[in-house]
Amino acid sequence: MRRQELLLLRLDEIGIALEVRREALLLLGLGSVGVETHRLDEYSDLDFFLIVATGAKDKFINQLDWLEDACPLTYSFKNTKDGYKVMFEDGIYGEFAVFEESELKGISFSGGRVVWKASNYEWNTEFESTVDFPKLKAESVDYVVNEALTNIYVGLGRFARGEKLSATRFIESYPVNGILSVLHLLEPEVDCYPDKFSNERRVEQRFPEFSKRMGSLMQGYDSVPYSALELLSYLEEFYPVNERMSAEIRRLAHELI
Numbered sequence: 001m002r003r004q005e006l007l008l009l010r011l012d013e014i015g016i017a018l019e020v021r022r023e024a025l026l027l028l029g030l031g032s033v034g035v036e037t038h039r040l041d042e043y044s045d046l047d048f049f050l051i052v053a054t055g056a057k058d059k060f061i062n063q064l065d066w067l068e069d070a071c072p073l074t075y076s077f078k079n080t081k082d083g084y085k086v087m088f089e090d091g092i093y094g095e096f097a098v099f100e101e102s103e104l105k106g107i108s109f110s111g112g113r114v115v116w117k118a119s120n121y122e123w124n125t126e127f128e129s130t131v132d133f134p135k136l137k138a139e140s141v142d143y144v145v146n147e148a149l150t151n152i153y154v155g156l157g158r159f160a161r162g163e164k165l166s167a168t169r170f171i172e173s174y175p176v177n178g179i180l181s182v183l184h185l186l187e188p189e190v191d192c193y194p195d196k197f198s199n200e201r202r203v204e205q206r207f208p209e210f211s212k213r214m215g216s217l218m219q220g221y222d223s224v225p226y227s228a229l230e231l232l233s234y235l236e237e238f239y240p241v242n243e244r245m246s247a248e249i250r251r252l253a254h255e256l257i
Contacts, residue, residue: 002042003041003042003044003092004040004041004042004044006090006092007033007040007044007045007046007092008033008037008040010046010070010071010088010092010094011027011029011033011046011048011115011116012115012116013070013071014027014048014066014067014070014115014116015027015115015116016070016116017066017067017069017070018050018066018116018118019116021066022053022118023052023053023056023059023060024050024051024052024053024056024060024066024118025051025052025053025101025117025118025121025123026049026050026051026114026116026117026118026121026123027048027049027050027051027114027115027116027117028048028049028050028051028112028113028114028115029046029047029048029112029113029114029115030047030048030049030112030113031047032044032047033046033047033048033113034047034112034113035112035113037113045092045093045094045095046092046093046094046095046096047094047095047096048094048096048115049096049097049098049099049112050096050097050098050099051098051099051100051101051104052098052099052100053100054100054101054102055100056100057098057099057100060098061078061082061083061084061098064076064084064086067086070088071088071089071090071092072088072089073086073087073088073089074087074088074089075087079095080097082097082098082099083095083096083097083098084096139182139185140182141182141185141186141238141239142239144178144179144181144182145235145239145241146242147174147175147178148174148175148178148179148231148235149232149235149241149242149245149246149249150245151170151171151174151175152170152171152175152228152231152232152249153245153248153249153252154170155167155168155169155170155171155224155228156171156224156225156228156249156252156253156256157252158170159171159224159225159256160252160255160256164221164222164224165221167224168220168221168224171224171227171228171231172217172218172219172220172224172227175231176214176217176218176231179210179234180203183203183207183210186210186238187207187209187210189206189207190205190206190207190208191206213230213234216230217230217231217234225252225253225254225256225257226253226257228249228253229249229250229253229254232246232249232250232253
């Protein structure tokens with residue numbers, strides 16, 4: 001059986017296991033096992049919410065027998081107060097959270113697919129969370145570019161002191177994160193399942209032109225000055241970069257090289 005089929009089957013099996021637990025109300029598949037099942041592949045995993053009756057949350061979190069009735073677990077890690085990261089004995093990996101219905105208004109999520117529902121439970125299929133999703137897209141290229149310039153400059157100074165890890169963050173991480181937030185202003189975005197929580201998800205498919213440059217912008221721990229030069233050149237392609245800042249960054253990067 002293909003992994004895609006096994007993932008969906010595992011959710012169905014969890015639903016069957018919940019049938020005998022009267023305090024279980026609803027099993028929601030999320031992400032690629034939610035409403036976007038057509039993007040499932042061999043590297044997908046399970047992501048789901050279990051909704052339970054008022055007062056029953058601790059029971060389902062503290063005892064995972066309802067999950068092991070579907071398939072035994074070989075690994076479980078309680079990563080939040082609401083849920084776990086787990087691996088089943090057949091290698092299926094998953095992340096889940098357990099909530100009482102009253103808690104859902106305070107959680108950001110979308111794309112839930114009803115996998116299983118208690119026969120006496122009424123679920124509002126038009127449910128919407130009252131919590132805003134994180135703001136991932138910026139509207140000011142000016143801010144992003146100048147923040148990137150200052151980070152690159154500071155990062156090169158840290159590289160010169162031997163603080164290579166900090167330099168890597170300041171040059172290959174923070175500026176790239178900023179660029180990702182304004183990419184929609186720099187090139188057409190291909191519609192490929194944008195993630196409401198993360199700009200880097202599927203960026204290669206959503207922004208293919210920028211993706212051709214990413215390898216040169218992030219050359220790694222020992223090659224940070226080269227990354228700095230490539231980042232500066234990229235910024236200069238779409239923004240009138242301050243000449244003095246540009247000159248100082250190039251001078252320092254070439255000294256380090």
